Amino acid sequence: MKISWNEVSHYFEEPLPKPLELVERITASFCEIEGIENLEGDYLLDVKILPDRPDAKNAAGFARELSAIMGWSVLSGTSVIADATTARITIDFIPSNLNDILGLSLSDAEISSFLNRVRVGVVGGKAYIPSDRIDLNLVEDLADEVMRLYGVERIPSTALPSLSNQPSSPFFEAVEKVRVLLASAGYTEIYAYSFAPEGEREVEKSLASHKSFLRTNLSDNLKEKLQWNLQFNLFEYDPVKLFEVGTVFSGGKEELHLSVGIAYAKEKYKKESLPAWLGAGDSPVYEVPLVQLLPTLEKIDTPDATPYLNLDKTFKPFSLYPRIVRDIALFVPVGVTADEVATVIRENAGPLLVEGPVKFDEYSKEGEERTSLAFRIAFQSHKKSLTDDEAHTALSGIISALEKHPSWEVRK
Amino acid sequence: MEQYGHLHPLSQLIHRSWQFFKSHGFTVAGGPEIESEYYNFDALNIPADHPARAMQDTFWLKPLERREVLRTHTTSVDPRYLEGNEPPFRIIVPGRVFRNEATDATHEAQFYQIDGLVVGNDVHMGNLKWLLEEFYKHIFGADLEFRWRRSFFSFVEPGVELDIKWGGKWLEVVGAGMLHPTVFTRAGRDATKWRGLAFGTGLDRLAMIKYGISDIRLLYGDDIRFLKQF
Numbered sequence: 001m002k003i004s005w006n007e008v009s010h011y012f013e014e015p016l017p018k019p020l021e022l023v024e025r026i027t028a029s030f031c032e033i034e035g036i037e038n039l040e041g042d043y044l045l046d047v048k049i050l051p052d053r054p055d056a057k058n059a060a061g062f063a064r065e066l067s068a069i070m071g072w073s074v075l076s077g078t079s080v081i082a083d084a085t086t087a088r089i090t091i092d093f094i095p096s097n098l099n100d101i102l103g104l105s106l107s108d109a110e111i112s113s114f115l116n117r118v119r120v121g122v123v124g125g126k127a128y129i130p131s132d133r134i135d136l137n138l139v140e141d142l143a144d145e146v147m148r149l150y151g152v153e154r155i156p157s158t159a160l161p162s163l164s165n166q167p168s169s170p171f172f173e174a175v176e177k178v179r180v181l182l183a184s185a186g187y188t189e190i191y192a193y194s195f196a197p198e199g200e201r202e203v204e205k206s207l208a209s210h211k212s213f214l215r216t217n218l219s220d221n222l223k224e225k226l227q228w229n230l231q232f233n234l235f236e237y238d239p240v241k242l243f244e245v246g247t248v249f250s251g252g253k254e255e256l257h258l259s260v261g262i263a264y265a266k267e268k269y270k271k272e273s274l275p276a277w278l279g280a281g282d283s284p285v286y287e288v289p290l291v292q293l294l295p296t297l298e299k300i301d302t303p304d305a306t307p308y309l310n311l312d313k314t315f316k317p318f319s320l321y322p323r324i325v326r327d328i329a330l331f332v333p334v335g336v337t338a339d340e341v342a343t344v345i346r347e348n349a350g351p352l353l354v355e356g357p358v359k360f361d362e363y364s365k366e367g368e369e370r371t372s373l374a375f376r377i378a379f380q381s382h383k384k385s386l387t388d389d390e391a392h393t394a395l396s397g398i399i400s401a402l403e404k405h406p407s408w409e410v411r412k
Numbered sequence: 413m414e415q416y417g418h419l420h421p422l423s424q425l426i427h428r429s430w431q432f433f434k435s436h437g438f439t440v441a442g443g444p445e446i447e448s449e450y451y452n453f454d455a456l457n458i459p460a461d462h463p464a465r466a467m468q469d470t471f472w473l474k475p476l477e478r479r480e481v482l483r484t485h486t487t488s489v490d491p492r493y494l495e496g497n498e499p500p501f502r503i504i505v506p507g508r509v510f511r512n513e514a515t516d517a518t519h520e521a522q523f524y525q526i527d528g529l530v531v532g533n534d535v536h537m538g539n540l541k542w543l544l545e546e547f548y549k550h551i552f553g554a555d556l557e558f559r560w561r562r563s564f565f566s567f568v569e570p571g572v573e574l575d576i577k578w579g580g581k582w583l584e585v586v587g588a589g590m591l592h593p594t595v596f597t598r599a600g601r602d603a604t605k606w607r608g609l610a611f612g613t614g615l616d617r618l619a620m621i622k623y624g625i626s627d628i629r630l631l632y633g634d635d636i637r638f639l640k641q642f
Contacts, residue, residue: 028560028562050563051564100534100607102537102538102570103538138593140569140590140592140593141569144562144569144570144571147570148562152562155537155541156541157542157545158538158539160530160542161534162436162437165437167434167502171442172430179423183416183418187417188417188418188636188639188640189419189420190634191632191634194445195521195522201446201474202473203472203474203482204472204476207521214446221634229634232636241417242634242636243417247508249446254444254445254446305427307416308417309424310642311551311623315625315626315642317626318637
């Protein structure tokens with residue numbers, strides 16, 4: 001709905017400030033202002049009023065609201081307080097009701113004055129509601145009127161009284177425990193989509209044909225994502241380890257499931273199975289209704305969640321172009337640490353370094369004065385697919401920095 | 413390789429929220445993701461002709477005669493809990509919710525909310541303000557700035573909204589209010605005896621603000637390049 005500022009100002013004797021100066025106050029107390037258009041000598045306000053307020057949907061109504069919020073007087077006849085004869089309805093109330101709801105201690109006179117500003121007449125224990133205020137029907141509605149005129153901002157924040165009993169949420173806490181147990185065993189949590197190409201329960205007007213049903217299990221997706229994520233490992237022999245806790249819709253009911261899986265790029269790399277407490281045996285993917293795990297979980301100590309709560313991290317966008325992986329091997333004198341070498345690599349790798357250096361080998365022959373070290377790094381660009389030449393240039397920078405140390409010998 | 417795994421950012425946020433609410437006497441309540449039209453809308457005083465009920469906003473399940481939806485908010489658990497539990501009580505409801513809308517960087521068809529409900533005979537708007545200010549300070553830091561606005565939601569009266577200042581901008585983070593008497597009455601509780609503080613906050617949005625995540629779809633992409641950052 002559009003409101004002309006010039007038309008609104010006709011209802012005031014004093015000139016109005018520019019609408020921009022009042023936006024915050026109007027938004028905090030009355031309606032949303034979705035735009036202000038500056039037209040030759042006027043402003044057009046695009047306003048959205050909730051709940052529905054037929055009384056405020058024109059310039060006179062808007063002016064009445066503005067006068068109520070700001071406490072400014074309008075031309076006589078514009079804002080007439082309702083009484084027993086003109087009221088649409090009467091609400092019985094005592095002023096302390098409103099204070100109790102809002103956590104305020106306004107006097108009866110202050111409350112009457114606020115209600116009068118929105119044309120609600122107050123006599124004794126009765127509030128007379130103007131005929132066009134269809135939204136005012138309950139004591140709570142009166143509290144809303146007083147609150148918005150007084151200002152939500154000004155209501156003092158008051159501590160909730162403390163409770164004597166210590167609450168517990170056994171099922172929720174068991175689910176939290178499973179999550180932390182799996183994270184501490186090296187598993188990373190996924191939150192997949194509830195929608196699936198097939199299932200038992202189908203939605204109307206689905207977003208896409210492959211999203212028409214609700215999933216019946218977590219494992220189909222988990223297996224797929226285990227395989228897909230293998231490509232992002234830095235070492236081919238490392239596994240991908242994932243889990244999900246989520247609702248599935250199967251057998252005529254919905255149920256919270258846990259699915260856990262581990263995948264290796266090749267059978268020969270396999271060295272680990274799912275955690276024994278799951279009871280999954282040698283199976284690489286296991287799914288179970290969470291309630292079935294409760295007896296097992298009771299027997300396990302609750303691990304500390306702190307290492308897995310990293311709310312101060314900032315997300316770094318990752319490149320969708322392929323990366324180039326390189327290894328650096330060198331001999332250093334005994335006493336030079338892998339950390340020292342890694343620092344030199346990191347500081348001289350340039351902006352294309354995205355992963356590593358990760359040390360994957362450290363070896364000293366008995367009686368020798370030197371240590372053999374090997375690191376893996378990956379280069380990647382946010383803008384394009386790197387060429388071998390570009391990776392080579394970046395690598396050369398690292399190698400020449402390493403070779404500046406006379407006793408370090410890079411193996412080529 | 414890495415010895416440790418990673419909790420999903422939304423799990424981390426839920427856990428951190430739980431630490432706060434638990435210390436203030438809350439328990440966690442849950443409810444179904446396939447919800448009846450009654451609990452998702454009617455019990456919450458949402459009018460029969462409200463646009464949110466329409467098929468372009470809400471996922472209705474087949475067959476339509478069963479009047480079942482994918483819950484559009486975890487607020488649907490409030491009337492269920494109110495029916496089944498004698499007040500006073502304090503609950504939070506973390507959970508997955510659904511809206512039938514096209515997805516883009518800031519919109520998903522599924523996302524997470526934490527709803528909260530405090531029912532007592534002496535709770536008031538001042539308590540609600542305190543609770544939510546303390547909660548967002550717990551998540552975003554003690555020197556957070558707030559801006560309160562009056563707002564409107566069918567299941568509360570009066571209703572308010574809270575903005576926080578983050579990165580120099582005001583961001584709307586939660587809708588809240590005093591539970592509407594009709595919600596008490598429909599749940600079979602005496603609205604003259606009890607008052608309720610209700611609030612609902614979108615967790616994906618909080619995670620995006622807190623972690624600087626640019627695209628909501630990353631949260632549901634199952635990609636270790638994303639997940640291992642947290």
